[in-house]
Amino acid sequence: MAESGPPTTIAVSTQLSRVLWKIHELEATLATYDATHAELLEQRLVQYEELLSETRDMLKRRSATADASLAEEVQRNTLEGRKVPEELVRALDAGVNPDEYLRETFKACRRDNQISKGKCEALQLLFANLLADSAEVFPQDAAEYRKLLGL
Structure with a gap:
């Protein structure tokens, strides 16, 4: 995922769903594991690691932009500069x-x-x-x- 801007909530949600699905696949593989599944397990672990890495990068990008917008939101949600009866x-x-x-x-x-x-x-x-x-x-x-x- 090579996005230039911050990821949207939908993109993060989709990515997290993919990670959860990959965890489900790993659990299913481990539940019926025998020596013949070693290659499949290794392949799924590599895919899982790649997904986690992508997700971590995505969340870092989102966090970086969220920090700036959070500061703006905190400023907007204060009573400073506002008149309250x-x-x-x-x-x-x-x-x-x-x-x-x-x-x-x-x-x-x-x-x-x-x-x-x-x-x-x-x-x-x-x-x-x-x-x-x-x-x-x-x-x-x-x-x-x-x-x-x-x-």
């Missing part, structure tokens, strides 16, 4: 189920969103009422203002 940490320390915390936080966000939506609608209504009232008192100025706003 203090409320979440407090809730987890208090033994609150994270799913329950998420549900409650989502409900609170929806409630706050509805409150904000109501305030926005109230401000829009206030603006419309002020514009209507100003149009009654100052019709020319209100028309000019509406023109500037593009209404």
Whole structure:
């Protein structure tokens, strides 16, 4: 196996299956061993040794690339450089189920969103009422203002 890059998980799995099959063949040969099987046993032992050597090389290549990716994964899985809400940490320390915390936080966000939506609608209504009232008192100025706003 002359691969340039690191072996895939499937390649390692296939190679290990081949080694296990070769062990099975050796066991079968040894179970029925007599002097006539000496040449077959020697051939299977040589094949087994070659497979082990290939597997060892494959795992070394995989390990070399895994060390680099492991360092990156450890970096990615740390909290360094990430902001975690203090409320979440407090809730987890208090033994609150994270799913329950998420549900409650989502409900609170929806409630706050509805409150904000109501305030926005109230401000829009206030603006419309002020514009209507100003149009009654100052019709020319209100028309000019509406023109500037593009209404």
